[in-house]
Amino acid sequence: MDALLLYLGPVILLFIVLGFVTYAILAERKVIGWIQGRIGPNQVGPWGLLQTVADILKLLIKEDTIPKNADRSLFKLAPILAFVPSFAVLAVMPFSSRIQFANIGVGLLYYMAISSITTIGILIGGWASNNKYALLGGMRSAAQMISYEIPLVLSVVGIVLTVGSLNLNEIVAAQQKTWFVFPQIIGFVVFIIASVSELNRTPFDLPEAESELVAGYHVEYSGFRFAFFMLAEYVYIFAMSSLTTVLFLGGWNAPFGLTFLPGIVWFIIKFALVVFFLYWVRATMPRIRVDQLMQFAWKVLLPLALANIVITTLLKEVPFFTLYY
Amino acid sequence: MIRTEEMLLNVGPQHPSTHGVLRLLVKVDGERIVEAEPVIGYLHRGTEKLAEDLTYTQIIPYTDRMDYLSAMTNNYAIVHATEKMMGLEIPERAEFLRVIVMELNRIASHLVWMGTYLLDIGAMSPFLYAFRDREQILDLFNELCGARLTYNYMRVGGVKWDAPSGWIGKVDHFVTYLQKQMKEYHQLVTGNEIFMQRTKGIGVYDQETAISFALSGANLRVTGLNWDLRKDSPYSIYEKFTFEVPVGEAGDLYQKYLCRMREIDESLKIVAQAVDDFPAEGKIMGKVPRVLRVPEGEVYVGIESPRGELGCHIVSKGKDKPWRLKFRRPSFYNLQILPTLLKDENISNLVAILGGIDIVLGEVDG
Amino acid sequence: MSEEDKKPPVRPKPAAKKVVDEKALPPSPKQPVVDDLVTQLKGKLGERAVLEGYINQPNDHLPTLIISQEKWIDVLSILKNEPDLHFTYLQNASAIDYETHLEVVFHLHDLNRKERVAVKVKLDREQAVLPSASHLFAAANWNEREMYDLMGIHFTGHPELKRILLPDEWVGHPLRKDYVALDKEV
Numbered sequence: 001m002d003a004l005l006l007y008l009g010p011v012i013l014l015f016i017v018l019g020f021v022t023y024a025i026l027a028e029r030k031v032i033g034w035i036q037g038r039i040g041p042n043q044v045g046p047w048g049l050l051q052t053v054a055d056i057l058k059l060l061i062k063e064d065t066i067p068k069n070a071d072r073s074l075f076k077l078a079p080i081l082a083f084v085p086s087f088a089v090l091a092v093m094p095f096s097s098r099i100q101f102a103n104i105g106v107g108l109l110y111y112m113a114i115s116s117i118t119t120i121g122i123l124i125g126g127w128a129s130n131n132k133y134a135l136l137g138g139m140r141s142a143a144q145m146i147s148y149e150i151p152l153v154l155s156v157v158g159i160v161l162t163v164g165s166l167n168l169n170e171i172v173a174a175q176q177k178t179w180f181v182f183p184q185i186i187g188f189v190v191f192i193i194a195s196v197s198e199l200n201r202t203p204f205d206l207p208e209a210e211s212e213l214v215a216g217y218h219v220e221y222s223g224f225r226f227a228f229f230m231l232a233e234y235v236y237i238f239a240m241s242s243l244t245t246v247l248f249l250g251g252w253n254a255p256f257g258l259t260f261l262p263g264i265v266w267f268i269i270k271f272a273l274v275v276f277f278l279y280w281v282r283a284t285m286p287r288i289r290v291d292q293l294m295q296f297a298w299k300v301l302l303p304l305a306l307a308n309i310v311i312t313t314l315l316k317e318v319p320f321f322t323l324y325y
Numbered sequence: 326m327i328r329t330e331e332m333l334l335n336v337g338p339q340h341p342s343t344h345g346v347l348r349l350l351v352k353v354d355g356e357r358i359v360e361a362e363p364v365i366g367y368l369h370r371g372t373e374k375l376a377e378d379l380t381y382t383q384i385i386p387y388t389d390r391m392d393y394l395s396a397m398t399n400n401y402a403i404v405h406a407t408e409k410m411m412g413l414e415i416p417e418r419a420e421f422l423r424v425i426v427m428e429l430n431r432i433a434s435h436l437v438w439m440g441t442y443l444l445d446i447g448a449m450s451p452f453l454y455a456f457r458d459r460e461q462i463l464d465l466f467n468e469l470c471g472a473r474l475t476y477n478y479m480r481v482g483g484v485k486w487d488a489p490s491g492w493i494g495k496v497d498h499f500v501t502y503l504q505k506q507m508k509e510y511h512q513l514v515t516g517n518e519i520f521m522q523r524t525k526g527i528g529v530y531d532q533e534t535a536i537s538f539a540l541s542g543a544n545l546r547v548t549g550l551n552w553d554l555r556k557d558s559p560y561s562i563y564e565k566f567t568f569e570v571p572v573g574e575a576g577d578l579y580q581k582y583l584c585r586m587r588e589i590d591e592s593l594k595i596v597a598q599a600v601d602d603f604p605a606e607g608k609i610m611g612k613v614p615r616v617l618r619v620p621e622g623e624v625y626v627g628i629e630s631p632r633g634e635l636g637c638h639i640v641s642k643g644k645d646k647p648w649r650l651k652f653r654r655p656s657f658y659n660l661q662i663l664p665t666l667l668k669d670e671n672i673s674n675l676v677a678i679l680g681g682i683d684i685v686l687g688e689v690d691g
Numbered sequence: 692m693s694e695e696d697k698k699p700p701v702r703p704k705p706a707a708k709k710v711v712d713e714k715a716l717p718p719s720p721k722q723p724v725v726d727d728l729v730t731q732l733k734g735k736l737g738e739r740a741v742l743e744g745y746i747n748q749p750n751d752h753l754p755t756l757i758i759s760q761e762k763w764i765d766v767l768s769i770l771k772n773e774p775d776l777h778f779t780y781l782q783n784a785s786a787i788d789y790e791t792h793l794e795v796v797f798h799l800h801d802l803n804r805k806e807r808v809a810v811k812v813k814l815d816r817e818q819a820v821l822p823s824a825s826h827l828f829a830a831a832n833w834n835e836r837e838m839y840d841l842m843g844i845h846f847t848g849h850p851e852l853k854r855i856l857l858p859d860e861w862v863g864h865p866l867r868k869d870y871v872a873l874d875k876e877v
Contacts, residue, residue: 036453132334136356136672202447203519206673286519287447289673290356366856373841374865410749536802539781539830552802558751624750625783625798625809636783638796649866651785661833690856 009101013090021234022052028279035283062223067130070220074128079221079228082121085114086235093242094169096252096264107168108160111243112153115198118232119145125229126217137216140206140290145198147297152194154305158187158312159247172251179250183315186308188248190301192277195240197297200233201278203285206293241274249274331359336675338367344441345686347660349679353672361667361675363660368690376650381407381481381617384650389475391654392688394437397423397430397466398630400479402652405560406626406637407481410619418607419483420562425496425599426466426478427561428592432503433462434631435585435592438683442582443514445680446523451514458506461499468492482613497600500593507590515586524578528666528678531576538662541633541655543584544682547573554629566598578681585683588631618645625653632656632683656688719746725754728776728808735769736762747809755809763812764822770799770808771827777801778808784834786842788868793819793844797831814844816867823849841866 026041026048033040041048066075092107094100104110119142126138160166162183163174171180181188197204206216218229245251249270252263288296337348346367352360372391376384381403388399401423408415440455463473470478470486478485514520532548545552553570555563571587573580619641627636636653659682666678729744740762747753758766770778778799787794793814800807814821823846825832835846836855843864846852854861863870 032449036450037457038453132332202449205447283450284513285448286443286517286523288519289523289671291671292522366854366858369856371865409751412749534829536779537829539828550802557805620749622749623747623796625753625785625796626750627782634782636798638783638785638798640787648789649785649787651783651787653783657833657837658830661830 010091013101014087017087017090017235017238018231020238021231022056024234024237024275025052025055027275028282031276031279032283035280056227059223059227064223064225067220069130071128071130074124075220076225078121078125078128079225079232080121081124082118083228083232083235085117085121086232086239089114089239090235090242092168093239094172094246094251095242095267096262100169103167103169106166108156108166108171108247111239112149115236115239116145116149118236121232122217125221129217129220131220134217134219137219141200141217144200144204144206144290144293144297147294148194148197148204148301151190151297151301151305152198154302155187155190155194155308156247157305158184158308161309161312161316168246168251172246172253175250175253179248179253179255181248184248184308184312186304186311190305190308191244191248194297194301195244196278196281197293199236199240199278201237202282203288204293205287206290237275237278241271241278244274245270329354334672338364344680344684347679347684347686347689349663349675351667351672351675356672358667358670358672358675361664363663365657365660365686365689368686370691372691373650373652376647378646380645381619381647384647385479386475386477388652389477390687391652391691392434392630392632392635392656392685393474394685395430395434395631396474396476397426397478398628398635400476401427401561402626402628402630402635402637403650404479404481405628406624406639407617407619409626410622410624410639410641411481411617413482413613414611415483416608416611417562418487418604419609419611421599421603422484422488422609423479424561424563424566425596425603426469426476428596428599429462429465429496429499431592431631432589432596433459435589436462438585438631438680439510439514439582442680442683443520445676446520448514448517448520451510454506454510454513458503461502465492465495465499468495480610480613481617483608483610487609493600493603496596500597500600503589504593507586507593510586515583521579523677524582524681526575527578527670527674528681529575529577530662530666534662534665535576538665539658540662541658542629542631542683543571543573543581543588544633544659544662546571547581547584548576549574554627554634558627560626560628563595565602566595568592568594578677581681616645618643619647627653630655632685632688633659652691654688654691656682656684656686657691660684660689719748719752721746721752721754724806725756728754728756731773731776732756732766732769736765740766742813753807753809755811757811757813760812760814760821764824764827766810767797767799767824767827770810777803778806779828781828781830781834782807784831784838786838786844786866788816788842788866790816790868792816793842795821795838795844797824819844820847821845822847823852825849840864843867 030040041051044050044054066072089111091102092104092110123138123142126134126141159171159180163171165171218226221229245267252267254261254266331352331354334351334353335348336351338346348364348367350362350364351358372387375387384403385400388403389396391399436455436459440452443451466476467473468489469492470476530548532550535545535548549572551570551572556570568591571584571591573584619639621641621643623638623640625636625638627634633655634653635655638651638653639647640649642648663679663682667675670678725744725746729741732741739759741756742759743757745755747755770776778801780800780802781797782800783798785796787796793816794811795814796809796811798807798809812821821844823835825835833855835849836852838844839846839852840854840856841864853859
């Protein structure tokens, strides 16, 4: 039974994630459509429910083109390198007190470490395409993701200090009374900004800025390979929203003792709110400029994250404060 | 020792942010622009040559296709120059209609600029809001002359169609509506921190440079020069209306944005006044001979189009067709400053600066 | 006057006669301006610099000067740099083919005084050469390229005199009256 679950579980999760991606894309188009006073897709299936299915089908039956001067093996490798880590990070995510695939001690660290690999995929994709726009997009992407990983990691150190563990289950368990979004408000703000940047979404979508770089690193990709990049992007939305929920919004814990709903439902509600927030930002903000992006990471977010660590340490260690913390 | 090479980047003619078929040959060092050279002419249709074989009335639809975002002002440029040479009297009702449609067209053009500019900078929603509001202007024009972009509305001596019943009321309603909407735009865009970061202090030039490059429109006014042909060499009935000319100070992109937004406000004021004073009845065509023969001579008149000074230079030899017709196309003049502005800029400022100039390629290429 | 008394028939006759009327127009209020310009320029550059100065009455009494080809740049330079003239704004630049000769017109504008002036120069059709004014007016750069492209006027000293609207390999200059289009139907 256990062995069966070991092999079947990830497959089920993969389908859940694919289902999520299908409807996350539709939801994004619908939500942004409504924000902009449009209807959004409504032709394929009722309320456009099959729109993404049709889109994916189209991508899958498209001709697979590889530019003549591209580095063929790297060109083929890049989408896989970008996608696999996005799925691998989901292993440690506790969706409820029982649904989790690997309860490892360094879960948070695992997430941060594995998700960095995607950068290499994007960089390789940009380089192997042998296209100037793709190269610029890839370079920007690498610079941006490396810069923003630092505040991202540092912003959660406060939580790690408070809980005393890197295990995501214990982090959720520590939020039974108060969610970390309140005591760790600075960390939360830094984390949200850095995570939007990690996801390459507006206002930090420079690697694929369509008005400057046409489409950035995946400009030469089409069909199935392009679908992989898109998939990686949306699976990361899934993963990052889950992580935000787990770290700051109390995971599957019910707020105000409203325990009549099962933990997984609360998880989904919070998760959906985070996803909606991402769409909302996308519909509102212009794109930040590349040098300002770097300045923002190093001069604003990094000091804030460091200050957050110092404050957390003081709150935890100085006896006077610990009464209230 | 790491050696970096300069890279030649071909922006356009199918790049999404060149607003048409402009091609920029950009030499970049990393993300810094070393040199930029605009290559134009992809949309050249030889309007000036074609016009030599057309009668004055036949030329009007060709002008629609130059600055296709503001065809009404183009129509006016050619009919105004012709009327000036022939010394025609225009009925008051026709002049009112002309001013109303020209100002509405200016608003529509600025709305498109605002939307696409924000799209260049990466904000998606203002574009759709702007197009939603512009759509109402296009509907008004559609009702008036049956076309949404290429109106062919004006004629030498007046206008082709009278306002249908209730049309003036709809214009009035639209003015109130847009005045309310403008607040929403300001809330969404004007105070946005990222937008300010992207535009403040970028693409700056001083007044002397602007005059030397013969910039016009908001591109000139942004340097602090109060210069608007509607005020400074008044044509049509603009002297009847009170309005201000928005002027910037710093000469940067943010001020350009503010200038254009305030121009929308001022245009709305003009339309509101024109609607209030609109003559209840009257003719829409003056006394015009059946065949337009323009007396021998030449005339140059400039009018204020949304993009700047749109001039029309007619040389006539007394025939029913012009001997030579030359359009002073504001986008063509304004685009010339681009290489100067782009030098040593970051490549992500490229689209911001290019968008700020507000070119229409149909006009650049004639 | 007898022309005026006769009511025109339903279809007015060709308007060539209007030229006669124009001669009868009262003197323009701008006449002193153009006289002053002519004397000033002649005083500085010699009698032969300005060939003619007149007022273009239908065009809002626009002072118009016809300049000799040799003094073209000098005249533009004076018009631009002289403090009390200060025509710094190149409003328009056109080239016209009159079949007997070519003509280049610059419409200059002084934005402070709101004064305008049109300066013209006549060129030989076969050897249309004119010194470039692009160092005086930055705006002249593309305009001269356009005139070269469409009218075939060579501007000496221009930093980059090549076709601007038409493809580089184009043959001929379309705005010349003797230009033969490849496809007559167009």
